[in-house]
Amino acid sequence: MSIFERYKPAFLDSSAQGQKRSRHTLNYRKIWQMVILLTAAVTLIPLITITVVDYNVTQKSIESEISLRTRRTVSNTKRTIVSFFSARRAALDFVVHDNDISELSSTNRLEEILNNLEMSFGGFVDLGVINDQGVQIAYSGAYNLGGKDYSDQAWFNRVVDMGVYISEVFLGFRNKPHLVIAVKYEFGDGGFYVLRATLDTDQFNDIFAALELNGEGDAFLINHGGVIQTPSRYRGDVLSRVSISVPPYSDRTQVEEYRKGNDDHFIVGYAYIPDSNFILMIVKQKAALMKSWYATRSNLLGFLMLSITLILGVIVLLTTYLVNQMFFSDRKRAMAMHRIEYDNKLATVGRLAAGVAHEINNPLAIINEKAGLIKDIFVYREQYSADEKLMGLVDSVISSVSRCGTITKRLLNFARHMDESFQTIDIETVIKEVLGFLVKEAEYRSIEILVTVPEGFPQIECDRGKLQQVLLNIVNNAFSAIGSEGRLTVEVQAKNEQFWVIAITDTGCGIPEKDIEMIFEPFFTKKSDQGGTGLGLSITYQLIEEAGGFIKVVSEVGRGTSFIITMPFKHKKRREANT
Amino acid sequence: MRVLLVDDEMEYVSTLAERLSFRGIEVRWASSAKEALAYINKEPFDIAVLDVKMPKMGGIELKQKIEEIVPGMRFIYLTGHGSEDDYKRGVTDGISYLIKPVDIDQLVKAMNQAAADRID
Numbered sequence: 216m217s218i219f220e221r222y223k224p225a226f227l228d229s230s231a232q233g234q235k236r237s238r239h240t241l242n243y244r245k246i247w248q249m250v251i252l253l254t255a256a257v258t259l260i261p262l263i264t265i266t267v268v269d270y271n272v273t274q275k276s277i278e279s280e281i282s283l284r285t286r287r288t289v290s291n292t293k294r295t296i297v298s299f300f301s302a303r304r305a306a307l308d309f310v311v312h313d314n315d316i317s318e319l320s321s322t323n324r325l326e327e328i329l330n331n332l333e334m335s336f337g338g339f340v341d342l343g344v345i346n347d348q349g350v351q352i353a354y355s356g357a358y359n360l361g362g363k364d365y366s367d368q369a370w371f372n373r374v375v376d377m378g379v380y381i382s383e384v385f386l387g388f389r390n391k392p393h394l395v396i397a398v399k400y401e402f403g404d405g406g407f408y409v410l411r412a413t414l415d416t417d418q419f420n421d422i423f424a425a426l427e428l429n430g431e432g433d434a435f436l437i438n439h440g441g442v443i444q445t446p447s448r449y450r451g452d453v454l455s456r457v458s459i460s461v462p463p464y465s466d467r468t469q470v471e472e473y474r475k476g477n478d479d480h481f482i483v484g485y486a487y488i489p490d491s492n493f494i495l496m497i498v499k500q501k502a503a504l505m506k507s508w509y510a511t512r513s514n515l516l517g518f519l520m521l522s523i524t525l526i527l528g529v530i531v532l533l534t535t536y537l538v539n540q541m542f543f544s545d546r547k548r549a550m551a552m553h554r555i556e557y558d559n560k561l562a563t564v565g566r567l568a569a570g571v572a573h574e575i576n577n578p579l580a581i582i583n584e585k586a587g588l589i590k591d592i593f594v595y596r597e598q599y600s601a602d603e604k605l606m607g608l609v610d611s612v613i614s615s616v617s618r619c620g621t622i623t624k625r626l627l628n629f630a631r632h633m634d635e636s637f638q639t640i641d642i643e644t645v646i647k648e649v650l651g652f653l654v655k656e657a658e659y660r661s662i663e664i665l666v667t668v669p670e671g672f673p674q675i676e677c678d679r680g681k682l683q684q685v686l687l688n689i690v691n692n693a694f695s696a697i698g699s700e701g702r703l704t705v706e707v708q709a710k711n712e713q714f715w716v717i718a719i720t721d722t723g724c725g726i727p728e729k730d731i732e733m734i735f736e737p738f739f740t741k742k743s744d745q746g747g748t749g750l751g752l753s754i755t756y757q758l759i760e761e762a763g764g765f766i767k768v769v770s771e772v773g774r775g776t777s778f779i780i781t782m783p784f785k786h787k788k789r790r791e792a793n794t
Numbered sequence: 795m796r797v798l799l800v801d802d803e804m805e806y807v808s809t810l811a812e813r814l815s816f817r818g819i820e821v822r823w824a825s826s827a828k829e830a831l832a833y834i835n836k837e838p839f840d841i842a843v844l845d846v847k848m849p850k851m852g853g854i855e856l857k858q859k860i861e862e863i864v865p866g867m868r869f870i871y872l873t874g875h876g877s878e879d880d881y882k883r884g885v886t887d888g889i890s891y892l893i894k895p896v897d898i899d900q901l902v903k904a905m906n907q908a909a910a911d912r913i914d
Contacts, residue, residue: 576874577803580894584809587898591816620895627893 224535226542241545247538254530259523266519270512277508281430281482281499282470288426289484289497290468292434295422296488296495300381303396303414306332311400311410319344319410325355332412340393340413345371347407356413357389374399374409381491384416384436384444384453392416392444392453420445428497430482430504437461438492450498459483462494472501550737553750554757561684565630572623572630579619586612625651629683637786640679642707642717643668649686650705653694660699668707675715676786681758688755689719689778695742696723696776710781714764718779725772734768762786795909796838799823800830800856801845801872806894813898819905827851827859834863841908843901846873868908872896 226243310328311319318324325342332339341356349366365371374380374397382395397411423434423445436444441461443451450458459473459481468486475481482504484497502509590609593599599606625648646666650657657664693703701722710716726734733739735756740749759766764782797819801807804825811823822837824830827848833839842860844853851859857869874894890904 573874576894577806580874580896581803581806581809583895584806584813584898588809588813591813595816616895617897620893624893 224539224542226539243538243542246541247534250534250538251530254534255527258526258530262522262526263519266515270515273511274508277505281501281504284429285482285484285497285499286468286470288428288432288434289470289486289495292422292426292497293468293486293488293495296419296436296493299419299422300396300488300491303336303412304379304381304398306336307396307398307410307412311398311408316344316400316408319408320353322353322355322361325353329355338414338416338418340387340415342413343411345409345411351411352408370395370397371409375407379490381493383438383442383492386454387413394419394444416445426497428499430499430501432497432499434495434497436488436493437496439494444493450496457496459498462496546737550750550753553737554754557750557754568626569630572626575619576623579616579623583613583616583620586616637676637678639674639676640682642672642675642715645679645682646686646705646707649683649690652687653690656694657703660694660697661701662694662697662699663702664705665702666705669709672707672709672715673784675782675784677762677782678786681762682782685755685758685780686717686719688751689780692751693719693721693723693776693778696725697721698723701775713783713785714781715784716779716781718777720775720777722775725774725776726768726770727772731768731770735766795840795905796820797822797905798830798833798839798842800825800827800842800848800853802826802848803845810898810901814902817898817902819902827856830856831859831863834860839864839867841868841870841905843870843872843905846871868911870901870904870908872901 226247310332314324314328319328325344329339329342332342341354341358341360343351343356343360344353345351345365349364349368349371351360351363351365354361354363370380370382378399378401380395380397382397384392384394387393393413393415395411395413397409399407399409401407426432426434428434431449433448433450435447435450437457438444439461441457443453443455443457446453447457459475462469462471462483462485464487466487466489468484470482470484473481473483480501482499482501484499486495487493488495586609590606590613593602593606593609629648629652643666646668650664650666654664656662690703690705697703703722704718704720706718706720708716708718730739730741734752736749737753738749739753756766759780759782762782763786764780767779767781768776769779770776797814799807799811799814799821800823801810802825807823807825811821814821822833822839824833827850830842834842842857844856846853848856853871853873860867860869869889871889871891872894873891890908892901892904
């Protein structure tokens with residue numbers, strides 16, 4: 216037997232058996248399902264809805280918080296970079312305005328300026344002055360670049376056009392990343408020259424290194440072509456191509472989400488640096504940023520799951536318990552109703568029988584006396600006493616009347632004991648009396664009845680009417696089990712000093728094993744089509760229990776059934792029937 | 795032995811009276827309590843056989859009336875009905891309680907027994 220079988224509530228069984236539901240019982244399985252479904256719906260739907268809404272709102276707010284913070288960092292960093300460039304550009308502007316071309320053409324002066332710049336700003340590697348032909352006329356720095364012609368280089372044309380130029384990062388001769396800032400100085404007559412400074416990127420990189428970025432953040436510059444300009448932690452080496460696509464141009468700070476593959480989900484904040492080819496990029500790993508949210512989220516989901524399990528568990532257990540209680544109390548009630556109905560019916564039948572017996576007794580008595588008188592006349596007057604035929608006729612009338620009298624007396628006796636409570640009885644008399652009603656039927660059906668009561672069996676104290684009902688119920692069942700041709704054995708024995716046993720055995724069709732457990736259950740019937748209520752044996756069981764006895768069934772299909780009733784000799788103080 | 799039979803079924807009581815006379819018992823019969831009381835006031839009786847259920851006055855009430863007039867009178871109830879209360883009262887009073895139809899010999903036996911009680 217599985218655990219479910221063992222703990223399966225009784226009401227599930229009652230509707231699952233496929234037997235017809237009595238008109239007194241409801242479909243408990245359906246009620247059970249409905250209650251569980253409705254309760255679960257009204258409790259779980261709001262809970263899940265609230266959780267989902269809260270989940271989304273929280274996630275959105277965290278995402279927008281991340282976006283906002285990234286935007287702020289990008290915009291601050293952009294300002295720093297812009298001011299870095301503008302400070303150096305202003306310094307160069309100052310130099311070209313403070314010195315005329317003849318001074319700047321002197322290498323010594325240029326070196327002096329370079330030293331000053333290096334001292335006040337740092338990071339200046341060399342300085343060069345280039346005339347309007349694109350030829351470097353003076354140079355101060357580590358490499359001898361004097362006389363180099365830049366006229367065909369793009370940056371030179373650019374500085375001629377725009378007046379200022381900030382280069383991309385490139386590897387200089389020392390194989391270190393550098394960048395160039397150049398400013399143009401115009402004379403009144405349309406001539407010009409260009410002051411060009413090379414800067415190393417150390418200071419520049421320090422700006423990024425100083426940034427405190429959460430979420431495995433990575434801040435760096437790329438050029439418009441997507442080439443990395445400053446060291447990046449995760450996105451590639453300097454001067455290699457960045458591993459993400461170049462964001463579209465915008466004059467404002469932007470934050471976007473990028474998804475690359477399944478796992479690589481990151482947030483990119485960027486800003487185009489004006490007057491240069493640089494794009495500031497701050498890339499953050501979304502998973503790292505959302506880490507705390509993911510922890511909260513799994514807590515939230517865990518809590519939700521736990522709540523749902525708990526709620527469902529409580530609903531199912533509670534509903535099962537209540538429906539089961541309902542089932543039992545309904546059954547008890549229906550049982551009590553039937554019991555009342557049954558008792559009433561029995562009382563009515565008893566009254567009817569007594570009435571009929573009484574009504575018949577009077578004319579019967581007259582017939583008896585008239586026939587008796589005829590016989591007396593024959594006997595006392597002697598003139599007919601020799602006529603055997605006449606005497607035989609009269610005797611036959613008298614004996615028939617006597618038979619009728621026996622029947623009416625038995626009926627009266629039976630009805631009279633119906634309402635009686637405890638008395639001392641002779642069990643053999645009671646058995647004979649009950650069987651007396653069925654003798655004729657037994658004859659018609661060729662059922663042999665054997666009654667064995669040991670000689671000198673003691674008197675029994677019990678409720679005679681109830682014992683009659685019990686015997687009648689079981690014998691009636693035995694008769695319908697036999698059908699026709701068979702044997703009914705009633706055997707009485709003393710079990711011990713307190714109890715006696717009556718075994719009623721038939722040679723009928725027997726009870727299948729699976730039904731034996733059920734036969735005393737109320738409303739269990741195999742004869743519902745013949746008007747069986749399934750209460751006969753259940754009431755029998757109750758009556759025996761109320762009398763302090765118990766009943767047992769032994770049956771074999773095709774061989775017959777034995778009902779073995781054990782009853783006390785002396786009636787114990789009656790337990791109030793708990794109906 | 796002088797016996798008074800009281801029963802509202804005249805057919806019955808008259809026939810029964812005739813049968814008892816065959817057996818040498820001196821019998822009077824009445825078909826109502828009123829008639830019965832008239833007999834009691836006129837003649838002496840040893841035993842009264844009473845029907846329990848009769849119109850106007852039943853056998854039990856009649857028995858009390860007769861006892862007031864003739865103390866020490868013996869009674870037998872004879873009825874077609876066996877109500878529990880009547881039955882119990884009959885038994886406790888030590889009075890034979892016979893149910894119709896009754897065997898004549900049984901009735902005679904009950905009368906003899908009652909008469910014997912009286913002599914004691």
